Amino acid sequence: MLDALAHVGRDPATGGYVRDAWSDADLELRGWFAGESARRGLDLNEDRNGNLWAWWGDPSGEPGVVAGSHLDSVRQGGAYDGPLGVVSAFAALDLLRERGFRPGRPVGVACFTDEEGARFGVPCVGSRLLTGVLAPERALGLTDDRGDTLADVLIRAGRDPRGLGPDPETLATVGAFVELHVEQGRALAALDRPVGAGLSIWPHGRWRFDLRGRADHAGTTRLTDRDDPMLLLARLVLSARSAAARHEALATVGKVLVTPNNANAIPGHVAAWLDARGPTEASVRALVRDLYDQLTDDTPTGTNSGGRIEGPWGEIAGEGEIRPGRGLNPSGSGGFSEGSASSRANMTFPEGGGGLSGGADPSGNGGFRGGSASPRASASFPGGGEVSTGEGANLSGAGEVSAGGGANPSGGGEGSPGRGGSSSGGRVVEVREESWTPLVEFERGLRERVARAAGEVPVLATGAGHDAGILAAAGVPAAMLFVRNPTGVSHSPEEHAEEADCRAGVIALADVLEELCR
Known part of the structure; x- marks a missing residue:
């Protein structure tokens, strides 16, 4: 076939x-x-x-x-x-x-x-x-x-x-x-x-980074006068690799859109998509926060001053401390209570016992669901909301989140991506979470x-x-x-x-x- x-x-x-x-x-x-x-x-x-x-x-x-x-x-x-x-x-x-x-x-x-x-x-x-x-x-x-x-x-x-x-x-x-x-x-x-x-x-997600500068002529604009978002893109790609290594996770910048995309013009805007994955939710969210900090470490707004930052990575205080707010589960289990996977993609055998986390099916039917018209579990999602897919599908998650700001209660969990933003001179960095699992x-x-x-x-x-x-x-x-x-x-x-x-x-x-x- x-x-x-x-x-x-x-x-x-x-x-x-x-x-x-x-x-x-x-x-x-x-x-x-x-x-x-x-x-x-x-x-x-x-x-x-x-x-x-x-x-x-x-x-x-x-x-x-x-x-x-x-x-x-x-x-x-x-x-x-x-x-x-x-x-x-x-x-x-x-x-x-x-x-x-x-x-x-x-x-x-x-x-x-x-x-x-x-x-x-x-x-x-x-x-x-x-x-x-x-x-x-x-x-x-x-x-x-x-x-x-x-x-x-x-x-x-x-x-x-x-x-x-x-x-x-x-x-x-x-x-x-x-x-x-x-x-x-x-x-x-x-x-x-x-x-x-x-x-x-x-756990894994996708984030859109909007890197904004000023479009200008490639031959007449002095280097000192340029607001070139391609420099931010270069930093993003290199920083993604180093941040992933630090957090024992994976990060990929695999899609880029450049505007106006002319060989003889300094771009005015670059959109880049980050795919980040890791063994725990905490490691992925820390990676994205780390990456955002590296892109904005020369900003006048002090976004990496050690204070609390709220953005599409969850709520993080100081260096490496992840607070259980904004949907973050400190156990790293993504809202599940049966523990988390090991720090690397491991493999175990069913009879070996090691690594087979989670309890047995309490129904005694070996994992088969019968008779119930609605799912039995809910999952925590970023933005502080819990998405429950039982009867009526509760989409109560908080939505748009900006750097240093609060949540918009009109959001809808997966349906409302979080955002963070910072600027440096004419350059602006905005981050939006597009999906999270x-x-x-x-x-x-x-x-x-x-x-x-x-x-x-x-x-x-x-x-x-x-x-x-x-x-x-x-x-x-x-x-x-x-x-x-x-x-x-x-x-x-x-x-x-x-x-x-x-x-x-x-x-x-x-x-x-x-x-x-x-």
Whole structure:
């Protein structure tokens, strides 16, 4: 089935894929999903946020077990990130039928919309809207590089943007979710194992840095008279690397827009996007604060004077002391009470005991959710608010936060990004948080059932975000399987998985679905 998708959105010059959400390529892939569903006699539904669900059995009476992933890509991405999970879900369902298995619960295949966030800048849009983490009014106002809003794009695709928003009815049909994904690192290759299971997902977020100066002539403006934001950009890139090393985290400046972008003009404005991830929420937030300080350490406003600073990184006092305000959990567990992942992406084995944090599923059903129409957990988000995705989806998070200022109570958690700002002469630095996902530790009972059913596979923590993490944070029992990537490279045309390993992944997924559907 992957071969049938190989031509869609492929750049022949690079071999990479460009499959932006709601683009022609994405719409073609959605058509492919509908065709595969019909071929298997599955009931296809598209929820109010554009996520696709194909069901073997009726989930309205009893929540089902769902597998799947996404079909969109980063720009110039690889062939496996996302599609491998969707294709493997269909293939696992086929294998269950070949075995003559009769599931005791409905089985679903899901395709989530706009997981990568390549077009509109916010990842996991479909699952965030579904669970109520992303406010629909914010989502509809997101713009792409051409200035088109998500609302515009949805209308052109024949969808009604007024329907976006929390969807507890759809969420209630998901009793458990298992996402298979190509590994985006080298752990399984180092272990010489074809398949692994997920332990946790690191906290991660995206921040937009607006660096403002003064546009001027490149040949007539003296160096001493320049307000050049490109110098701030250079400092941002270098400081991101050093700050990440200090805080044992990861930081990437991967997208830049320069205005007016002329070879013979000093720019007036540079927008740069920071992706930051780490083993704890505290380490990521300290990294962003540290980076902001380094960009503004020559400002007359004294933003790094050692006093309290409030911004899109949370509330931090003095050097390295993180106060448990603004949504920060001092345990670093992102609002969860079962502890945090280790300081590095570790791997443990289900029978080894070490590193398998979190308590057993108190329901005694091994992580399967049944009967409840609303998720059971809430997650703390930046800005001081708690986003609860139960009945009614409480979006009470405080919104806009400025350096040294207070919170705007009109905000909506994920729906209202925080901001910080400072200036130096003609140069201005503004920071806005565009997305945030706390630490997710997959439910221990389900995680151990998945690892055993898949054949006692190694258990891995990951720094990559996934829809499974969004669902888990919303209280849906979720788990992940990883398929070995011999290159260890992802978000690149070099991303790869061997056919034999993909088959091993399908068998493991089918075994997991069979176990969860008994």
